[in-house]
Amino acid sequence: xxxxxxxxxxxxxxxxxxxxxxxxxxxxxxxxxxxxxxxxxxxxxxxxxxxxxxxxxxxxxxxxxxxxxxxxxxxxxxxxxxxxxxxxxxxxxxxxxxxxxxxxxxxxxxxxxxxxxxxxxxxxxxxxxxxxxxxxxxxxxxxxxxxxx
Amino acid sequence: xxxxxxxxxxxxxxxxxxxxxxxxxxxxxxxxxxxxxxxxxxxxxxxxxxxxxxxxxxxxxxxxxxxxxxxxxxxxxxxxxxxxxxxxxxxxxxxxxxxxxxxxxxxxxxxxxxxxxxxxxxxxxxxxxxxxxxxxxxxxxxxxxxxxx
DNA sequence: GACGTTATTGCGAATCGTATGCAGGTGCAC
DNA sequence: GTGCACCTGCATACGATTCGCAATAACGTC
Numbered sequence: 001x002x003x004x005x006x007x008x009x010x011x012x013x014x015x016x017x018x019x020x021x022x023x024x025x026x027x028x029x030x031x032x033x034x035x036x037x038x039x040x041x042x043x044x045x046x047x048x049x050x051x052x053x054x055x056x057x058x059x060x061x062x063x064x065x066x067x068x069x070x071x072x073x074x075x076x077x078x079x080x081x082x083x084x085x086x087x088x089x090x091x092x093x094x095x096x097x098x099x100x101x102x103x104x105x106x107x108x109x110x111x112x113x114x115x116x117x118x119x120x121x122x123x124x125x126x127x128x129x130x131x132x133x134x135x136x137x138x139x140x141x142x143x144x145x146x147x148x149x
Numbered sequence: 150x151x152x153x154x155x156x157x158x159x160x161x162x163x164x165x166x167x168x169x170x171x172x173x174x175x176x177x178x179x180x181x182x183x184x185x186x187x188x189x190x191x192x193x194x195x196x197x198x199x200x201x202x203x204x205x206x207x208x209x210x211x212x213x214x215x216x217x218x219x220x221x222x223x224x225x226x227x228x229x230x231x232x233x234x235x236x237x238x239x240x241x242x243x244x245x246x247x248x249x250x251x252x253x254x255x256x257x258x259x260x261x262x263x264x265x266x267x268x269x270x271x272x273x274x275x276x277x278x279x280x281x282x283x284x285x286x287x288x289x290x291x292x293x294x295x296x297x298x
Numbered sequence: 299g300a301c302g303t304t305a306t307t308g309c310g311a312a313t314c315g316t317a318t319g320c321a322g323g324t325g326c327a328c
Numbered sequence: 329g330t331g332c333a334c335c336t337g338c339a340t341a342c343g344a345t346t347c348g349c350a351a352t353a354a355c356g357t358c
Contacts, residue, residue, distance in 0.1 A: 027305060027354055048344085063308050068345065070306095084233060084253070084290070088344060101277045104233070104288070112277055120276075123269040128250045128261055129294035139253070139290030141233070145278035176325055178335065197315080212337045217316065219335095237315060 024077040031055075031062045035070050036079065036093070045083050045090035045100075045109040083109050083139065099138045105147035173226040180204075180211045184219050185228065185242070194232050194239035194249075194258035232258050232288065248287045254296035 017036050018028040026032060034055055039046065046054075051067050071091050074080035083090045085102045090109055099117055101110040114121075114137070121138055124130055132138050142148075166185050167177040175181060183204055188195065195203075200216050220240050223229035232239045234251045239258055248266055250259040263270075263286070270287055273279055281287050291297075 029306065029354070031307075064344095065309080065346075066307055072346095084235065086233065101273075101279045103279075110277060110279075116276055117273065120269040120272040124250075124266065124289065127265055127269075128259060128289070130250045130252075130259075130289060130291040131294070131297040132291055140273065140277070140279060141288030141290075142279040142281055145280070148280040176334065178325070180336075213315095214317080214338080215336055221317095 020079065024079055026073065026077065026079075030060070031066050032070055032074075034058070034060050034062070035067060036074070039074075039080060039091060039093045040095075045092040047088040047090050049088060051091075081137070085109065085141075097137055099132075099140065101140045101142070101144075103144035103147055104141045105143050108144055108146075110144070169228070173228055175222065175226060175228075179209070180215050181219055181223075183207070183209050183211070184216060185223070188223075188229060188240060188242045189244075194241040196237040196239050198237060200240075230286070234258065234290075246286055248281075248289065250289045250291070250293075252293035252296055253290045254292050257293055257295075259293070 017033050017040075021028045021032055021036065035051060038051060038054055048064065048067050048071060051071070052062065052064050055062050055067070071080060071082070075082050075091070078094055080091050081094050083092065083100050083102060085107045086104055087107055090107075092109070092111075096113075098111045098113055099121070101112055102108070103110075114132075117138075121132065124138075130138075166182050166189075170177045170181055170185065184200060187200060187203055191203075197213065197216050197220060200220070201211065201213050204211050204216070220229060220231070224231050224240070227243055229240050230243050232241065232249050232251060234256045235253055236256055239256070241258070241260075245262075247260045247262055248270070250261055251257070252259075263281075266287075270281070273287075279287075
């Protein structure tokens with residue numbers, strides 16, 4: 001591959017991201033650093049296409065296949081989590097485990113602290129046998145306050 | 150089209166399905182009758198591919214595009230509902246409104262009566278602003294009892 | 299700092315699920 | 329029975345995702 005962006009270009013702004021990658025047993029490469037930085041900086045859940053577009057906007061034209069693989073690996077090692085929704089999968093960084101609330105209309109993803117919903121979730125588990133999924137979190141679909149009006 | 154299966158072949162076994170179609174403003178055609186019958190007979194949530202395969206297994210080789218359109222129309226008029234999940238969309242008949250519980254591992258869809266979960270759902274709406282979506286139902290993702298072990 | 303091993307990347311192509319355009323056939327109101 | 333709007337089958341296209349492979353970079357070892 002060409003790897004036109006030497007890691008020094010990103011190193012300064014990512015003091016602990018490289019350590020984070022290594023701690024998860026991953027090599028510290030430019031594409032991973034940038035992807036990880038973008039995910040944690042956005043604070044939202046983004047699709048692979050959005051990651052690609054934003055990286056390309058920053059002059060970092062990583063291949064889409066690379067971004068897919070990167071995000072999949074991040075999910076595997078627990079650095080990120082995937083959220084199914086209308087349209088493409090969305091990814092977010094896994095800092096603190098939390099539940100996800102997805103609007104089936106606009107696709108917006110909202111995080112909810114696990115503690116906040118523990119009571120309701122317990123009741124649901126009791127009723128349905130449904131357990132929190134990957135990363136100890138539950139995913140809920142419905143209409144957000146904006147779309148339900 | 151060829152419509153090699155005259156509707157008489159299905160008519161006998163679908164006394165109210167044709168009425169149901171008409172009541173929803175749809176024409177009563179072989180493909181729609183068969184699809185509707187299959188959905189309500191299976192009692193589960195099936196994907197378009199499964200509908201195609203099962204219809205073909207019954208010697209009714211309806212085109213995949215037709216099945217897609219049929220299911221989309223059913224969803225539009227409220228005869229059926231779509232459930233997002235891992236893999237392709239799944240469809241079920243809309244008899245009584247209910248919530249859906251989806252296993253993110255195996256994709257199995259489980260129905261839960263709305264009344265059963267009203268308390269938990271109210272609490273969730275309160276916390277997150279999430280309202281029941283299309284058909285007044287909520288969609289929950291996690292791991293079913295089988296997959297969570 | 300040089301070197302070798304191995305993981306990672308870019309590129310191209312394939313796959314899968316879904317949607318659409320069009321021409322011809324069918325259901326149903328009259 | 330007839331005509332017209334609606335449906336269907338076929339072909340094709342599209343977006344999202346995955347895969348194979350050769351080139352290349354990261355990192356441990358010397």
